[in-house]
Amino acid sequence: MTSDPFDLARDAADHIARATGIDRHDTALVLGSGWGEAAELIGETTATLDAADIPGFTAPAVVGHTGTIRSVLTPNGKRALVLGARTHFYEGRGVRAVVHGVRTAAAAGATTMILTNGCGGLQEHWQPGTPVLISDHINLTASSPLEGATFVDLTDLYSSRLRALARQVDPTLDEGVYAQFTGPHYETPAEVQYAKRIGADLVGMSTALEAIAARHAGMEVFGISLVTNLAAGISPVPLSHTEVLEAGQAAGPRISRLLADIVAT
Numbered sequence: 611m612t613s614d615p616f617d618l619a620r621d622a623a624d625h626i627a628r629a630t631g632i633d634r635h636d637t638a639l640v641l642g643s644g645w646g647e648a649a650e651l652i653g654e655t656t657a658t659l660d661a662a663d664i665p666g667f668t669a670p671a672v673v674g675h676t677g678t679i680r681s682v683l684t685p686n687g688k689r690a691l692v693l694g695a696r697t698h699f700y701e702g703r704g705v706r707a708v709v710h711g712v713r714t715a716a717a718a719g720a721t722t723m724i725l726t727n728g729c730g731g732l733q734e735h736w737q738p739g740t741p742v743l744i745s746d747h748i749n750l751t752a753s754s755p756l757e758g759a760t761f762v763d764l765t766d767l768y769s770s771r772l773r774a775l776a777r778q779v780d781p782t783l784d785e786g787v788y789a790q791f792t793g794p795h796y797e798t799p800a801e802v803q804y805a806k807r808i809g810a811d812l813v814g815m816s817t818a819l820e821a822i823a824a825r826h827a828g829m830e831v832f833g834i835s836l837v838t839n840l841a842a843g844i845s846p847v848p849l850s851h852t853e854v855l856e857a858g859q860a861a862g863p864r865i866s867r868l869l870a871d872i873v874a875t
């Protein structure tokens with residue numbers, strides 16, 4: 611297998627084109643915790659691939675991630691590549707593995723990258739199950755998917771145009787700044803207060819590194835989070851991953867419909 615991450619993404623995209631019969635996909639989505647049902651609603655799945663068969667992908671490490679990649683025909687005739695598998699930074703497989711899905715989507719022709727995730731909320735009025743548009747991010751991983759003198763501007767990284775389209779679908783959507791922590795542990799209450807003080811509204815373990823790679827690949831990026839829990843210390847009750855999964859599942863139908871409507875816009 612090639613060691614160059616962009617050649618590997620090309621190989622993966624060529625595999626996907628052959629296996630799906632679709633030479634070019636317009637839009638790509640990563641479905642994070644709680645968003646898994648959206649694939650069914652986005653359109654007609656014309657091919658389902660096992661991620662483990664595609665160069666550079668592995669079977670999912672996270673419960674709730676399907677490990678499949680789907681080619682979906684949307685009602686407005688777009689071809690969407692739905693990545694049901696995400697590599698998290700905390701798996702220790704390196705940043706190249708974390709952004710391989712995004713780079714593969716770009717190599718497959720996608721010009722729009724939709725990143726979804728489950729996360730902790732720092733605003734008390736965002737109860738578990740609330741979808742929040744990502745307006746910007748704070749990358750606390752001390753890492754970058756870019757190597758060498760690859761100086762990339764990140765202004766308006768989370769496209770204000772696509773956020774406006776999302777608000778046409780649901781005008782009540784709030785937005786916030788997403789901070790990516792390395793994980794896999796959750797934040798301490800002190801770290802949550804630190805994140806709040808530096809301007810974060812959402813805390814998670816994904817998305818920021820993927821968004822940087824998507825911008826570098828020339829894609830327009832849309833990010834949306836599902837608040838599945840109040841971040842540590844925001845509410846007096848300790849975190850439990852079971853509650854996190856339950857909140858995600860309960861919100862599933864509503865947010866999947868929202869995402870499908872946004873993709874169809």
Ligand SMILES: Nc1nc2[nH]c(I)nc2c(=O)[nH]1
Nearest residue numbers: 728729730813814815838841
């Ligand atoms: N860092 C971080 N990631 C998360 N993912 C989910 I779901 N909830 C959280 C959270 O509270 N903090």
